[in-house]
Amino acid sequence: MTKWVYTFGDGAAEGRAGDRNLLGGKGANLAEMCSLGLPVPPGFTITTEVCNAYYANGRTYPGALETDVVSALDHIGRITGRRFGDPSKLLLVSVRSGARASMPGMMDTVLNLGLNDETVEALATDSGDARFAYDSYRRFIQMYSDVVMGLDHEVFEEILEDEKASLGHELDTELTAAEWQGVIALYKAKVEEELGKPFPQDPHEQLWGAIGAVFSSWMNSRAITYRRLHDIPESWGTAVNVQAMVFGNMGDTSATGVAFTRNPSTGDRQLYGEFLVNAQGEDVVAGIRTPQNITEAARIAAGSDKPSLQKLMPDAFQAFVDISDRLEKHYRDMQDLEFTIERGKLWMLQTRSGKRTAKAALKIAVEMAKDGLITKEEAVARIDAASLDQLLHPTIDPKAARDVIGMGLPASPGAATGEIVFSSGDAEDAKAQGRKVILVRIETSPEDIHGMHAAEGILTTRGGMTSHAAVVARGMGKPCVSGAGSLRVDYKAGTLLSMGQTFRKGDVITIDGGNGQVLKGAVAMLQPELSGDFAAIMEWADAARRMKVRTNAETPLDARMARSFGAEGIGLCRTEHMFFDGDRIVAMREMILADTEKDRRAALDKLLPMQRSDFLELFEIMAGLPVTIRLLDPPLHEFLPKTEAELAEVAAAMNVSADKLRQRTEALHEFNPMLGHRGCRLAVSYPEIAEMQARAIFEAAVEAGRKAGALVVPEIMVPLVGLVKELEYVKARIDAVAQSVMQETGTKIDYLTGTMIELPRAAIRAHVIAEAAEFFSFGTNDLTQTTFGISRDDAASFLETYRQKGIIEQDPFVSLDVDGVGELVRIAAEKGKAARPGIKLGICGEHGGDPASIRFCEEVGLDYVSCSPYRVPIARLAAAQAAVAAAKSAAKRD
Numbered sequence: 001m002t003k004w005v006y007t008f009g010d011g012a013a014e015g016r017a018g019d020r021n022l023l024g025g026k027g028a029n030l031a032e033m034c035s036l037g038l039p040v041p042p043g044f045t046i047t048t049e050v051c052n053a054y055y056a057n058g059r060t061y062p063g064a065l066e067t068d069v070v071s072a073l074d075h076i077g078r079i080t081g082r083r084f085g086d087p088s089k090l091l092l093v094s095v096r097s098g099a100r101a102s103m104p105g106m107m108d109t110v111l112n113l114g115l116n117d118e119t120v121e122a123l124a125t126d127s128g129d130a131r132f133a134y135d136s137y138r139r140f141i142q143m144y145s146d147v148v149m150g151l152d153h154e155v156f157e158e159i160l161e162d163e164k165a166s167l168g169h170e171l172d173t174e175l176t177a178a179e180w181q182g183v184i185a186l187y188k189a190k191v192e193e194e195l196g197k198p199f200p201q202d203p204h205e206q207l208w209g210a211i212g213a214v215f216s217s218w219m220n221s222r223a224i225t226y227r228r229l230h231d232i233p234e235s236w237g238t239a240v241n242v243q244a245m246v247f248g249n250m251g252d253t254s255a256t257g258v259a260f261t262r263n264p265s266t267g268d269r270q271l272y273g274e275f276l277v278n279a280q281g282e283d284v285v286a287g288i289r290t291p292q293n294i295t296e297a298a299r300i301a302a303g304s305d306k307p308s309l310q311k312l313m314p315d316a317f318q319a320f321v322d323i324s325d326r327l328e329k330h331y332r333d334m335q336d337l338e339f340t341i342e343r344g345k346l347w348m349l350q351t352r353s354g355k356r357t358a359k360a361a362l363k364i365a366v367e368m369a370k371d372g373l374i375t376k377e378e379a380v381a382r383i384d385a386a387s388l389d390q391l392l393h394p395t396i397d398p399k400a401a402r403d404v405i406g407m408g409l410p411a412s413p414g415a416a417t418g419e420i421v422f423s424s425g426d427a428e429d430a431k432a433q434g435r436k437v438i439l440v441r442i443e444t445s446p447e448d449i450h451g452m453h454a455a456e457g458i459l460t461t462r463g464g465m466t467s468h469a470a471v472v473a474r475g476m477g478k479p480c481v482s483g484a485g486s487l488r489v490d491y492k493a494g495t496l497l498s499m500g501q502t503f504r505k506g507d508v509i510t511i512d513g514g515n516g517q518v519l520k521g522a523v524a525m526l527q528p529e530l531s532g533d534f535a536a537i538m539e540w541a542d543a544a545r546r547m548k549v550r551t552n553a554e555t556p557l558d559a560r561m562a563r564s565f566g567a568e569g570i571g572l573c574r575t576e577h578m579f580f581d582g583d584r585i586v587a588m589r590e591m592i593l594a595d596t597e598k599d600r601r602a603a604l605d606k607l608l609p610m611q612r613s614d615f616l617e618l619f620e621i622m623a624g625l626p627v628t629i630r631l632l633d634p635p636l637h638e639f640l641p642k643t644e645a646e647l648a649e650v651a652a653a654m655n656v657s658a659d660k661l662r663q664r665t666e667a668l669h670e671f672n673p674m675l676g677h678r679g680c681r682l683a684v685s686y687p688e689i690a691e692m693q694a695r696a697i698f699e700a701a702v703e704a705g706r707k708a709g710a711l712v713v714p715e716i717m718v719p720l721v722g723l724v725k726e727l728e729y730v731k732a733r734i735d736a737v738a739q740s741v742m743q744e745t746g747t748k749i750d751y752l753t754g755t756m757i758e759l760p761r762a763a764i765r766a767h768v769i770a771e772a773a774e775f776f777s778f779g780t781n782d783l784t785q786t787t788f789g790i791s792r793d794d795a796a797s798f799l800e801t802y803r804q805k806g807i808i809e810q811d812p813f814v815s816l817d818v819d820g821v822g823e824l825v826r827i828a829a830e831k832g833k834a835a836r837p838g839i840k841l842g843i844c845g846e847h848g849g850d851p852a853s854i855r856f857c858e859e860v861g862l863d864y865v866s867c868s869p870y871r872v873p874i875a876r877l878a879a880a881q882a883a884v885a886a887a888k889s890a891a892k893r894d
Contacts, residue, residue, distance in 0.1 A: 099232070102352055106226045149195055159186050211242075219234075267360035386874060392565075406498045415525060442462055462485070547862060554575065565872035569626035571867075628715040635673040718756070721755040766832045777866070784812050
């Protein structure tokens with residue numbers, strides 16, 4: 001019989017931390033903390049399997065669930081000495097979500113559940129604090145009506161603000177019990193007016209409404225967006241956690257807070273967090289009130305005049321410090337903690353591995369490895385390879401002039417410049433138009449997830465370092481400044497007011513997430529220096545990985561950048577990119593317009609020294625490392641002018657008639673040029689092009705070798721081969737040129753000739769092609785296009801729809817389609833090795849910088865991956881993680 005509900009409390013639990021797939025992260029860790037003997041309010045977890053059954057069966061629950069929930073409520077009652085729904089022994093509960101992966105703020109929570117017109121009186125009597133009881137009831141009505149009944153919380157905020165104004169109060173905490181009773185009456189009347197039914201009074205009806213709302217929130221738009229951005233499968237589902245309530249809003253000896261065991265922005269080993277006195281947990285993360293610092297050191301650093309938890313409640317603070325240290329050591333990772341203090345008694349509500357910036361992740365992993373808490377291999381595995389992208393982009397130049405227009409909290413590091421937008425919709429629209437924006441909000445909510453993703457950075461005028469904006473921005477690697485209270489945002493007017501200045505939508509600002517500054521205009525940026533913790537992780541990664549990491553580069557700038565990031569050669573030099581500048585495009589067009597081979601060779605003779613110079617510089621930058629040069633790949637029409645104005649201009653510059661140029665352009669026109677006269681097909685039709693490029697390569701290799709005093713071994717790659725005879729034909733021309741250059745220079749040249757595997761036929765016939773090819777490089781951009789029959793340039797219009805409808809989990813042009821395209825790679829690799837045991841295998845498509853694709857490359861035994869310069873560190877780390885994972889799998893099998 002399936003077990004749907006797992007209980008915890010009083011030092012015992014039916015689950016453990018390892019059960020996160022079943023109990024979700026929150027439920028598994030609540031059970032673990034209970035088993036460790038920590039102060040955790042008793043409760044139970046409804047499993048993720050219920051969520052999946054709920055959706056699989058038309059949003060209905062398994063038959064035994066109700067009985068299991070009643071039994072679990074009795075379990076809580078036995079521990080607390082209370083009973084759910086019984087005013088004489090009042091038990092109130094919280095209902096929270098808890099997915100396998102942390103999804104902060106994306107799903108729904110209900111607190112104070114079980115309150116009604118009768119039980120609120122019991123709570124007032126039981127607590128001896130009527131004001132607290134009615135404050136809790138109004139919170140429950142507001143939260144339940146929003147989450148379960150669909151009445152927006154802003155409706156209640158308006159009522160509350162009007163009442164505070166009429167009563168002369170500024171803060172919620174100033175309202176008396178009687179005044180809260182008046183607010184409650186207005187809330188209940190509003191519910192009935194808007195929804196046509198009264199607020200539910202039956203605690204059991206309330207409970208099942210909240211459970212259903214949490215399961216339903218798994219499929220709300222913000223949760224779906226978050227899952228898509230973080231590659232979280234829908235099939236994981238969410239658990240539901242029901243816990244006895246503890247109250248942080250029970251007066252001045254009560255509080256609630258959120259903390260990290262280390263600084264999630266910098267990684268510094270210091271308790272980092274915020275709390276509010278006389279509040280509930282949602283108050284801290286919602287950013288409605290400005291929170292206080294937990295430690296005295298943080299209070300002093302922030303310049304705050306509000307007392308720290310350390311000073312205000314020293315006993316509870318010390319208990320929290322001890323538990324924080326214990327949990328970090330137990331989980332061997334930085335923890336994100338939620339806690340409540342009820343009349344001086346500390347309760348732990350959550351622990352989980354904390355989200356952190358890439359910089360913090362590196363520092364924490366390195367320090368923990370050096371302290372012996374984890375191994376170097378574990379440190380390497382801990383870093384999200386894709387997150388390194390956060391470290392590889394500019395920060396503000398310290399020498400740049402800063403026109404500071406506001407200050408906030410440095411919520412997520414890095415700097416960003418962009419136009420001001422005030423809504424997530426505007427941010428998405430601007431992104432689609434290629435414009436960079438800063439999303440400016442009073443405070444962000446989970447509904448802003450799509451706008452935060454589209455923006456370069458986020459600026460909020462409310463909220464602390466653990467607000468929604470801060471947590472989500474750090475997870476995305478976006479710069480964020482939060483709580484910039486001196487700024488004023490007016491959504492209706494579309495203005496940002498600061499220091500007497502008015503900024504409107506479209507005005508450019510810069511934010512510095514490292515120090516919290518908001519700056520007028522664009523500010524000069526600097527490239528990052530990758531040293532310290534980054535260098536240590538890279539060193540450990542390089543020791544662990546098997547595959548080499550090369551770069552895709554054809555310019556000296558890209559090649560040098562890639563070398564600085566640790567590239568071990570060039571895996572793809574696209575020679576066509578070298579033909580578009582200045583005199584080169586003129587010579588190229590002369591070659592295309594030529595009517596005879598003689599005239600084509602005359603034009604190519606002009607290009608030869610330019611190509612030779614290009615290759616020489618790349619060989620020198622790579623200093624003996626392998627350089628793979630792809631022969632001309634695109635169709636020739638790409639080099640010709642497109643519009644009538646361009647035709648006229650080019651014809652005049654080349655001293656040819658516009659008609660001739662137009663006729664040649666029309667003659668080269670193809671209905672589907674990506675499947676037309678390109679790649680090796682050009683070299684077969686016009687072998688003189690390949691011969692010129694081969695000569696340039698070999699002459700540059702000889703000269704580079706002489707300068708360096710060491711052999712340069714170029715790798716010449718023939719693109720779009722589908723037939724072995726195509727490769728044999730082109731290779732014969734390359735070999736002939738090599739012989740000529742060796743005779744002319746008196747220098748022996750070592751070189752490899754290979755091909756890109758980018759057609760399904762090539763993959764299937766790889767054993768035959770390998771007889772002529774000394775290496776394969778998988779061009780997975782085209783291999784994906786030709787396997788799926790989808791144009792990469794046009795796919796965006798419908799692939800996202802496919803993702804949203806669950807037809808595909810990932811865009812196959814972003815992450816390799818392992819089952820289809822990957823299977824062709826596997827077939828080609830196996831057949832290639834069988835026919836030529838020493839064949840070199842690599843990948844040079846965009847997938848070469850994608851961590852998930854790199855794992856597959858390790859699995860099929862490729863020798864190297866090649867990617868864009870800025871993704872080289874990501875590929876180095878991902879290759880190491882793949883090698884460590886493969887070694888673990890092999891050890892388990894043995």
